[in-house]
Amino acid sequence: MIVPIYKVEKYLLQCVKSIQQQTYSELEIILVDDGSPDSCPQICDELAAQDTRIKVIHKANGGLSDARNVGIRSSTGEYLVFVDSDDEIAPEMIERLYTAVQLNGTKMALCNVLCIDETGLPTGESEGSPIQNEYLSADQILPRFYQKNGLFYIVAWNKLYHRSLFQEITFPVGKWHEDEFVAAQLIWKARRVVCIDYMGYHYVTQRAGSIMSIQNDVRHLDALEALLIRYRFYQEIGQSELLHETRARVLKALEEYYWGKPSKDSAYDVRMKQIRREYGNLTGFPLKEIIKWKIFAISPILEHILLRVLK
Template identity: 35%
Template sequence: MIPEISIIVPVYNVEKYLEQCLDSILAQTFKNFEVILVNDGSTDSSGEICDRYTKIDSRIMVFHKINDGVSNTRNLGVQKSKGKYVVFIDSDDYIMKNYCKILIESIEELKSDIVVCKMVREIPKKEDLNYTKQFFNRVESLIKMFQGNLYRFSLSGKIYRADIIKKYKFPKGMIHEDMGTVYKYFLEAKNIVYIDYIGYVYFHRENSILTKKYNKNRLDAFIHWKEILELTKNEPQDLVKEVYKRYLYWIVDNIFYILSIDEKRDKKLEYLLFIKKNINNIKKLFYYNKNSLKHITILFLFLVNPKLLCLTVIK
């Protein structure tokens, strides 16, 4: 039987969390799914846990490969998937028991291309099945994404039509890979549904990519931003405005992050000069953010002299 949903789980050194993740998937009230585990060269017991679960449930399959990053790991999972819809779950996260049921019912009932649910950091004491739905066209859904109030660029907490997912590969060797792909899915979609159902629980590990010490890999985001600005430049002005507002926020946030890290001045300046070099469409940044006086002032001072800005920090 062809599965309705392909659940793709990238795995790398998550032995402390993996069983809870997989148990939450096997506890789903919706049953017609496949689970694709892709072990990205784990050096702990994660690979053995994956193998053990394939013997527990025939819907689970595992692919072991050498470590070459989460993008290639997800790309392999997508390549192996057979479902009509795709769900991504990080291996240190957890889903509520009606997660798949509610997402697939919503996407089919409303003939949507993508359904987004609410994500939280702590497992709710009780699963609340009373939720509302909001229907967005592609432009409205992208505006909501860049505003970041209902949902953001996260790959998780969503169900997608598989044919949309398979049009775009995750960027090899880069972090923020969801930032480089999810907006493309939304650009491709005709309509999106947001439900305020709390179905996905995510955790921040101390040694995860985004909680590690700042390094130049974090600046991959600016490569993604170049593409975002290019692909959205001809969209309606309401959307373009939100893109540039989020872009400015990202720039300022990274400037302050770099200035606050425990790193030598030369290294901080290297990061800041990279940002300055890679800032796109400065005139549009100022134009679309003319009411954000604080952020615009910071950007202006940064563009005038990032070295002086760096020297003001004692560390």
């Protein structure tokens, strides 16, 4: 269990308590204090003194990805689970995920997500979740990234991973939306994933001060960079249908920018232009997709008009 920790003193005890109360008790609980300026470092040390399963790592602030990567390198178990320090997990989450991978002989299992508010009440955002009791190939899961609540397949924290999946994959340091950079690669490497319709992970939505609650921040554009990484990966593995889906997601975001009101944030504008150039410089196959991106690089508006005319 790897728990990155930064400025969550109000929620940390409840998070760790939910881990300690797991029905599967043979856990290595790694609390990674990412240079938190509040009382979190002291809380971590106190928890470790009370529970021999807890290992604390104090480090300079490097962000969520860096904390997770440090936790991975410091872990000794065969399987890995990530829990964000302001969330909680249901008592049987680990036992059910571990049982699922053992019975199905796979290297990854994922469970359903219950989205709750700060009082613990369901927000309704979990309704319509695509996660059912299924044993799926990577080919079957990857298209689901684009369904309603497809994010449940992407996020890092509702899953059990065999540690071998991270031998050549790390979370991108300094990026927001870090899960989106690596989700497709991890699932493809696992080949098959077992899914269980058990709301084992309790995700607190839009907590004040959280990354997702900060609107119009240029760092949210990291999600578009992640889609570029995913697009190139789909090219490498020959998933042409997924190229169309990924391109549609990118175009929706970019067209909203180019057809909407001009941004008043110069850093945002510079980042968007950089992303536009990166997509315009794509190479490889299929050729039809590359031609579309080349036109887009010249003029997003021209590309939009041509596509509508050709349809």
